Amino acid sequence: xxxxxxxxxxxxxxxxxxxxxxPGSLVFFGxxxxxxxxxARLAALGLVPGAPIEVCRNDGRGPLLVRVKDSRIxxxxxxxxxxxxxxxxxxxxxxxxxxxxxAFAPSLAPVQAARTGA
Amino acid sequence: MKMKKIIVALAGNPNSGKTTxxxxxxxxxxxxxxxxxxxxxxxxxxxxxGDVEITVVDLPGTYSLTAYxxxxxxxxxxxxxNKPDVVVCVIDASxxxxxxxxxxxxxxxxARVVLAFNMSDMAHARGIEFNLPLLAMLLGAPIVETVGHKxxxxxxxxxxxxxxxxxxxxxxxxxxxxxEPVDSAIARVRRAAAANHRFTxxxxxxxxxxxxxxxxxxxxxxxxxxxxxxVVLSEQARIESVLGDSAEMIIxxxxxxxxxxxxxxxxxSTVEARRTRSERIDEIVIHRVWGLPIFLGMMYLVFWLTFxxxxxxxxxxxxxxxxLGGWVAGWWPENSGSMLKSLxxxxxxxxxxxxxxxxxNIFLLFLAIAALEDSGYMARAAFMMDRLMHKIGLHGKSFIxxxxxxxxxxxAIMATRTLENQRDRLTTMLVVPLMSxxxxxxxxALIIPAFFPEIWRAPMLWMIYIIGIALAIGCAKILRATLFxxxxxxxxxxxPPYRLPTWKGLWLHMWERGGLYxxxxxxxxxxxxxxxxxxxxxxxxxxxxxxxxxxxxxAAELAHTFAGRIGRAIEPALRPMGFDWRIGTAMIGAxxxxxxxxxxxxxxxxxxxxxxxxxxxxxxxxxKYSPLVGFCIMLFMLISTPCMATIAVTRRESNSWKxxxxxxxxxxxxxxxxxxxxxxxxxxxxxxLGA
Numbered sequence: 001x002x003x004x005x006x007x008x009x010x011x012x013x014x015x016x017x018x019x020x021x022x023p024g025s026l027v028f029f030g031x032x033x034x035x036x037x038x039x040a041r042l043a044a045l046g047l048v049p050g051a052p053i054e055v056c057r058n059d060g061r062g063p064l065l066v067r068v069k070d071s072r073i074x075x076x077x078x079x080x081x082x083x084x085x086x087x088x089x090x091x092x093x094x095x096x097x098x099x100x101x102x103a104f105a106p107s108l109a110p111v112q113a114a115r116t117g118a
Numbered sequence: 119m120k121m122k123k124i125i126v127a128l129a130g131n132p133n134s135g136k137t138t139x140x141x142x143x144x145x146x147x148x149x150x151x152x153x154x155x156x157x158x159x160x161x162x163x164x165x166x167x168g169d170v171e172i173t174v175v176d177l178p179g180t181y182s183l184t185a186y187x188x189x190x191x192x193x194x195x196x197x198x199x200n201k202p203d204v205v206v207c208v209i210d211a212s213x214x215x216x217x218x219x220x221x222x223x224x225x226x227x228x229a230r231v232v233l234a235f236n237m238s239d240m241a242h243a244r245g246i247e248f249n250l251p252l253l254a255m256l257l258g259a260p261i262v263e264t265v266g267h268k269x270x271x272x273x274x275x276x277x278x279x280x281x282x283x284x285x286x287x288x289x290x291x292x293x294x295x296x297x298e299p300v301d302s303a304i305a306r307v308r309r310a311a312a313a314n315h316r317f318t319x320x321x322x323x324x325x326x327x328x329x330x331x332x333x334x335x336x337x338x339x340x341x342x343x344x345x346x347x348x349v350v351l352s353e354q355a356r357i358e359s360v361l362g363d364s365a366e367m368i369i370x371x372x373x374x375x376x377x378x379x380x381x382x383x384x385x386x387s388t389v390e391a392r393r394t395r396s397e398r399i400d401e402i403v404i405h406r407v408w409g410l411p412i413f414l415g416m417m418y419l420v421f422w423l424t425f426x427x428x429x430x431x432x433x434x435x436x437x438x439x440x441x442l443g444g445w446v447a448g449w450w451p452e453n454s455g456s457m458l459k460s461l462x463x464x465x466x467x468x469x470x471x472x473x474x475x476x477x478x479n480i481f482l483l484f485l486a487i488a489a490l491e492d493s494g495y496m497a498r499a500a501f502m503m504d505r506l507m508h509k510i511g512l513h514g515k516s517f518i519x520x521x522x523x524x525x526x527x528x529x530a531i532m533a534t535r536t537l538e539n540q541r542d543r544l545t546t547m548l549v550v551p552l553m554s555x556x557x558x559x560x561x562x563a564l565i566i567p568a569f570f571p572e573i574w575r576a577p578m579l580w581m582i583y584i585i586g587i588a589l590a591i592g593c594a595k596i597l598r599a600t601l602f603x604x605x606x607x608x609x610x611x612x613x614p615p616y617r618l619p620t621w622k623g624l625w626l627h628m629w630e631r632g633g634l635y636x637x638x639x640x641x642x643x644x645x646x647x648x649x650x651x652x653x654x655x656x657x658x659x660x661x662x663x664x665x666x667x668x669x670x671x672x673a674a675e676l677a678h679t680f681a682g683r684i685g686r687a688i689e690p691a692l693r694p695m696g697f698d699w700r701i702g703t704a705m706i707g708a709x710x711x712x713x714x715x716x717x718x719x720x721x722x723x724x725x726x727x728x729x730x731x732x733x734x735x736x737x738x739x740x741x742k743y744s745p746l747v748g749f750c751i752m753l754f755m756l757i758s759t760p761c762m763a764t765i766a767v768t769r770r771e772s773n774s775w776k777x778x779x780x781x782x783x784x785x786x787x788x789x790x791x792x793x794x795x796x797x798x799x800x801x802x803x804x805x806x807l808g809a
Contacts, residue, residue: 031363039370040184040333040366040370041182041610043219043366043367043371044182044184044216045216049367050371062504063514065404069215069216070212071213071612072397074497074501074610074611074612075609076513076514076610077508
């Protein structure tokens with residue numbers, strides 16, 4: 001009961017569970033639905049909001065195979081159902097933030113200056 | 119001149135080639151801790167570079183320094199508590215961003231870090247070019263390019279390590295600007311934490327604050343202050359309200375932002391990403407249709423190799439020990455009733471020799487498992503097994519401990535540490551002993567040729583293993599449906615690229631595990647052999663009431679001993695399974711270590727034999743029991759009572775005697791019931807009763 005509610009509230013954000021993405025598509029990670037118990041683990045594997053995910057294999061049952069940041073990762077189906085993703089143009093907000101964090105590389109300039117100066 | 123001594127820790131992602139580097143650096147100067155000791159989780163080795171003596175510690179491979187799995191906790195605790203002089207972060211250069219994520223966290227700990235860009239040849243082949251000086255400056259740590267499997271860059275790495283310890287300056291970790299409002303949140307949490315806790319250096323303070331914001335349970339437990347907890351909660355809420363994502367996520371995101379920024383400055387990828395060779399191989403190996411047959415074929419190959427290739431050396435060892443026994447017996451006059459002769463020849467040589475004979479098989483099995491692990495096939499097996507494992511309430515990751523269980527239950531139970539969920543972990547741990555371990559191999563190797571014709575031997579062995587697997591599946595399912603109800607933990611695992619295993623790596627891997635078997639034979643089994651010999655020799659039958667024939671005399675003598683008495687006492691319970699008291703005594707010994715069963719049978723029979731050289735043990739068994747009993751022995755030994763060491767490890771890893779005793783009792787009861795059914799039904803149907 002509770003799960004269904006959560007799922008529907010996530011769907012409302014116009015995100016798709018990774019488990020329903022067909023193989024060969026490129027999607028972007030949104031967030032993990034259903035508690036943030038494994039947020040840090042996902043992050044360690046490269047799954048941060050906005051990170052591109054290429055679905056290599058999705059047979060409709062059994063585990064999925066995806067590519068994230070130069071490595072291939074297997075995800076159990078149960079897990080993939082909880083990961084919400086969006087298609088290329090689906091979530092501009094997150095995309096913008098991803099671009100912003102990477103493109104402006106916020107912390108580098110001062111560090112670089114400090115180090116060359118020292 | 120006095121040698122300078124330093125401690126260097128190797129940390130890195132799984133599959134970054136960390137172990138290969140470790141092996142290259144330390145060569146054969148490494149030791150794995152006690153068995154089933156404490157240090158198996160981190161290996162130590164030594165090497166010398168110039169006038170510096172280096173202790174290298176190989177930490178378990180992890181993706182981050184959170185506290186989700188035990189391996190991560192082990193790594194983190196070592197870095198935080200032991201404070202090694204230098205941490206070498208081994209980085210898979212072809213997968214830079216994710217590997218640097220861990221390195222960054224280690225730097226944030228305030229450790230002195232040297233980055234080893236391993237497998238740099240692969241990265242270059244894939245068209246990735248690094249501006250190393252710039253990258254080193256941006257990250258604030260020296261970088262050395264290495265190629266582990268070609269043994270390149272090792273002395274440069276050691277140079278960098280010794281140079282960085284030579285410098286008296288404190289390591290300067292990269293200052294990641296988490297931006298507002300995270301930075302101010304860190305400052306506030308820091309103040310709150312420092313109010314209640316004394317920190318040795320400002321860096322630790324900073325790190326603790328960061329970890330508290332990241333919801334780290336371990337650190338929160340260490341600080342244990344309500345005030346700090348309040349501050350953390352309010353700061354987390356503030357970050358979430360401003361940025362719309364959890365603090366944990368924002369912090370991870372900023373770290374990746376920092377890495378991505380550094381990479382854009384200093385890394386060029388000239389070639390468009392194309393399909394790697396590993397992917398092409400995977401198209402066949404984990405194919406929807408072909409994957410499973412390939413997997414089964416591989417498994418068959420492993421066991422075929424173990425037995426077919428392992429048989430000739432096994433026979434040579436048999437001959438060797440037979441000769442040794444005869445030679446030692448020759449020191450005493452013929453027909454001497456010397457107790458010492460009996461102890462050395464029957465007890466020690468017979469007992470330990472009987473176990474050592476199977477060394478070639480066990481080494482080959484470990485070699486095959488090492489090859490599967492080192493090549494990367496094991497992860498594919500987990501991928502293919504995930505669906506099946508899901509049906510029994512576990513996931514693909516549990517498959518790896520189970521497969522290791524074919525070698526030995528102890529490393530297998532320790533391998534369950536990669537499972538984050540306690541329910542998954544306990545379930546896997548409890549059923550692992552059903553995977554027929556290497557120590558049970560001697561029993562099958564003794565029984566099968568004794569009772570079954572040539573063509574039936576391989577299928578018979580195959581069947582025993584399959585029964586073990588089937589039971590493990592059944593038990594796991596039952597456990598998950600009853601004691602360990604609940605959702606299964608999400609399954610995430612990296613698929614490493616295929617790698618050709620190096621001979622050195624395979625050798626070390628095999629030796630590490632097989633050596634434990636050898637060590638056990640020299641210590642535990644030697645002791646048990648002597649005890650069991652004494653039990654089967656004393657008390658002796660008084661000379662006076664000498665019975666009629668020689669065989670009757672022997673039977674009477676054995677029956678009179680302690681072993682005979684114990685065996686007879688439990689015989690009524692064993693009878694329904696077709697076992698006699700001899701098997702009963704052997705089974706008591708098997709609790710100490712499974713392979714003792716063979717040694718013990720050898721002792722029981724050679725003590726009571728008229729001429730110890732006339733017949734081999736197998737002929738004796740064939741004479742004494744029917745093939746059905748032979749099968750029942752294997753079945754019972756497969757399921758029953760895991761050895762003492764397994765119980766001890768289960769106790770330690772589950773942290774409770776309850777589960778260890780549950781495992782012991784449950785498996786033994788199941789063994790009894792199943793063997794009973796098989797024997798009774800088999801007898802009724804007249805199956806395998808022999809001539």
